[in-house]
Amino acid sequence: MSTTSGSSRRALKTGPSGWLAAPALAFFVLFAIIPLFGVLFLSFTSWDGLGEIKLDGLSSWTTVLTDPVTGNALLVTAKIMFFSFIVQAPISLLLGVFTAAGQKYRAALAVLYFVPLLLSSAAVAIAFKALLDPNFGLGAGLGLPFLARDWLGDSDLVLFVVVFVIAWQFVPFHTLIYQGGVRQIPASLYEAAQIDGAGRVQQFFNITLPQMKYTIITSSTLMVVGSLAYFDLVFVLTGGGPGYATRLLPLHMYLTGFKANDMGAASALGVMLVVIGLALALLLQRLGGKNRNASQMEGA
Amino acid sequence: MEPQMKNRTFRSAAIAFSAAAISISLAACGSSGPAGTAASADSASMWGLTGGNQPVLQKSVTDWNSAHPDSTIKLDFFANDAYKTKVRTAVGAGQGPTFIYGWGGGVLKSYVDAGQVDDLSGYLKDNPDVKDRYLPAVLKNGVIDGKTYALPNNNVQPVVLYFNKDVFAKVGAEAPKTWDELMTLVPKFKDAGIAPFSLGGQSRWPDLMWLEYLVERIGGPEVFANIAANKPNAWSDPAVTESLTKIQQLVDAGGFANGFSSIAADSNADQALMYTGKAAMILQGGWIYQSMKKDAADFVKGGKLGFTTFPTVSGGKGDPANVVGNPSNFWSVSAKATEGQKKAALEYVKNGMFSDSNIQGLIDSGAVPVVKGIESKLAASPDKDFLSYVYGMAKNAPSFTLSWDQALSPAQGDAMLANLDQIFLKKITPEQFVDTMNATIGK
Numbered sequence: 001m002s003t004t005s006g007s008s009r010r011a012l013k014t015g016p017s018g019w020l021a022a023p024a025l026a027f028f029v030l031f032a033i034i035p036l037f038g039v040l041f042l043s044f045t046s047w048d049g050l051g052e053i054k055l056d057g058l059s060s061w062t063t064v065l066t067d068p069v070t071g072n073a074l075l076v077t078a079k080i081m082f083f084s085f086i087v088q089a090p091i092s093l094l095l096g097v098f099t100a101a102g103q104k105y106r107a108a109l110a111v112l113y114f115v116p117l118l119l120s121s122a123a124v125a126i127a128f129k130a131l132l133d134p135n136f137g138l139g140a141g142l143g144l145p146f147l148a149r150d151w152l153g154d155s156d157l158v159l160f161v162v163v164f165v166i167a168w169q170f171v172p173f174h175t176l177i178y179q180g181g182v183r184q185i186p187a188s189l190y191e192a193a194q195i196d197g198a199g200r201v202q203q204f205f206n207i208t209l210p211q212m213k214y215t216i217i218t219s220s221t222l223m224v225v226g227s228l229a230y231f232d233l234v235f236v237l238t239g240g241g242p243g244y245a246t247r248l249l250p251l252h253m254y255l256t257g258f259k260a261n262d263m264g265a266a267s268a269l270g271v272m273l274v275v276i277g278l279a280l281a282l283l284l285q286r287l288g289g290k291n292r293n294a295s296q297m298e299g300a
Numbered sequence: 301m302e303p304q305m306k307n308r309t310f311r312s313a314a315i316a317f318s319a320a321a322i323s324i325s326l327a328a329c330g331s332s333g334p335a336g337t338a339a340s341a342d343s344a345s346m347w348g349l350t351g352g353n354q355p356v357l358q359k360s361v362t363d364w365n366s367a368h369p370d371s372t373i374k375l376d377f378f379a380n381d382a383y384k385t386k387v388r389t390a391v392g393a394g395q396g397p398t399f400i401y402g403w404g405g406g407v408l409k410s411y412v413d414a415g416q417v418d419d420l421s422g423y424l425k426d427n428p429d430v431k432d433r434y435l436p437a438v439l440k441n442g443v444i445d446g447k448t449y450a451l452p453n454n455n456v457q458p459v460v461l462y463f464n465k466d467v468f469a470k471v472g473a474e475a476p477k478t479w480d481e482l483m484t485l486v487p488k489f490k491d492a493g494i495a496p497f498s499l500g501g502q503s504r505w506p507d508l509m510w511l512e513y514l515v516e517r518i519g520g521p522e523v524f525a526n527i528a529a530n531k532p533n534a535w536s537d538p539a540v541t542e543s544l545t546k547i548q549q550l551v552d553a554g555g556f557a558n559g560f561s562s563i564a565a566d567s568n569a570d571q572a573l574m575y576t577g578k579a580a581m582i583l584q585g586g587w588i589y590q591s592m593k594k595d596a597a598d599f600v601k602g603g604k605l606g607f608t609t610f611p612t613v614s615g616g617k618g619d620p621a622n623v624v625g626n627p628s629n630f631w632s633v634s635a636k637a638t639e640g641q642k643k644a645a646l647e648y649v650k651n652g653m654f655s656d657s658n659i660q661g662l663i664d665s666g667a668v669p670v671v672k673g674i675e676s677k678l679a680a681s682p683d684k685d686f687l688s689y690v691y692g693m694a695k696n697a698p699s700f701t702l703s704w705d706q707a708l709s710p711a712q713g714d715a716m717l718a719n720l721d722q723i724f725l726k727k728i729t730p731e732q733f734v735d736t737m738n739a740t741i742g743k
Contacts, residue, residue, distance in 0.1 A: 006531060023334065030609055048410060048710075049388055049389065049392045049415075050388065050392045050410055050411065050413075051410075051413060051414040057728040069718075077530040129564070130567075132562070133559075133562065133563070133569060134558055134559030134562060135557065135558070135559065135563065135564075135569065135573055135578060136569060136572065149559070150558065150559035150561070150562055151562060152502065152561075152562035153501065153559045153560065153561030153562030153563075154561075154562075155725060155727065179700060238501065238502075239504075240718075241502060241504070241561070241718075241721055242501070242562075242725050243718065243721050243722040243725055243727050244718060244722075255714065258385045258388075258389070259710065259712075259714045260387070260710055260711040260714040260715070261388065261410070261710040261711060262711055272487070
């Protein structure tokens, strides 16, 4: 048997034809790769969306990089990313573990927790905007003064309101990921631990958490990189305001492009977003360790 | 999940990549919208705004289509903010409607500069009856460099100071005639547990009405004319700083309703505060009369709605009869439309728009059409007090300044609204505002 035939046989064994990926790849190239280069090109031009596209060297980049609003947008994005993560990760991990167990009432609760994920971001934002209205919202309606605060109008408070609403919408999704992760852990591990006399808390820290390493990495990547894409919710909820208090990078990009009609600067911001997103995704993958095929069940 | 993650990253990129993909999909949304009437492939298309004038425009076009089956118009409606983004993208991609709805000012100029709208000067010359029907001060706003590119299409919308007469009677106050009177009213209402002014601060543009009127009263119309003409350091005019200082003093005094920066004007929450008596006054556009007439019918019919002009400022140079606001909305005709579409559009402008029934429809909705000689019709309306007042205000104004966010270029307008928001929040000083805005001149 020659080496060539050996390798071709191995290729057959590894799975179906690579052509199956072609449709997805075609869409990816058409709607992601080509626009990406388009954005890169536009970032070196000046264009108001109507007239001619004029090559303009680095002027869009200088505008964007010297504009204090960009720095502020980066800071707001980083804050939202950080707070979203530290709020969402523990809640969804605990909820995921809780709903993974077999009892009927837990399954029923899991369905309820899932509901926010079914709503569109715009609907969630409009609903919260109405609920949080200081004069006609929940606080005024129920006669609870502590709820009738200026939630969306106070520059210091609004960031945390946004984090809360984002968490309300996305915790169910991450709960689902964790629920699936927990269900994959073999019951034999827990049985063995029980025999060894480990309590529930010990089981959680010594079995559940280590076994879910990759689930945690996946969920965290989605949370962190996903927070670069929070746009619709914040756009409808606050429009980036008050002032620039919730003007996230993607929102800043949109407002620069479609409100101020400066497509060159908006494209430069778009390139920044892509670079930051990719860098973060890579970093998180690295944190998970290089050898992704290593057994998670060592010692089992 | 890796592709999914990348999708999210690239989705952000796709948002920025505005060119073809987005505009094509936007245009596609447009054609699947609710069509007014069945229309042939070459019928003219028109995009209107939802809200107060929607039923009037719908009726005008429906009547036109049934009377002119050979030159029909296909009408779709969009919400204000969404429309502004959508139409620009669509026009940029050559997918715009035949009739382009607008406000005049800086946005119209950008369409003219890009050669996207037709010069209608010749049409006006050939059809003097079209030109003659308008209030001249309003028609002027569709003129760029001596040529008419846009014709007024609905009602005059000056900014008016509305007040709740019940609340005023309760504290025994009179409508303020000067800024000092206004400031002394603030503690009076606060002591009675009523917010002096309602303000839709989240929408930002209602903030601007305060700056526009104060600058007008203090410095006269020339101050903003210089800014709009992109003169260097035009924002440094002392009238601007004084106006911003006065705004911050009013904020400090507690002049605006609690949480004003989370009140949205697009949900009409700002006017609701006034007619429910939670706030005494509101500075808003003439168009909110239409929605209050609908949402608070008893309040308006019962004569509890008061209205007056913005107070004068002592030592101010501006004529107290001067007005700011939106002179009207306008139709421009797309340069990219076919000859047949353009012909139908201009015929409608001549014979369909401002027909007797269209004028009556506007008046019945609580609006003042921008045409001459309607005094008797206004006087016959149940809303005659307000309508005659607004008509007189617009007709007799020595100067009618277009809302600044419309008059300036979109980039300047966006920066101005964001920075003014910061003034109301007291995050920046008037001097910082002036410096930031001077840097945007010419952009």
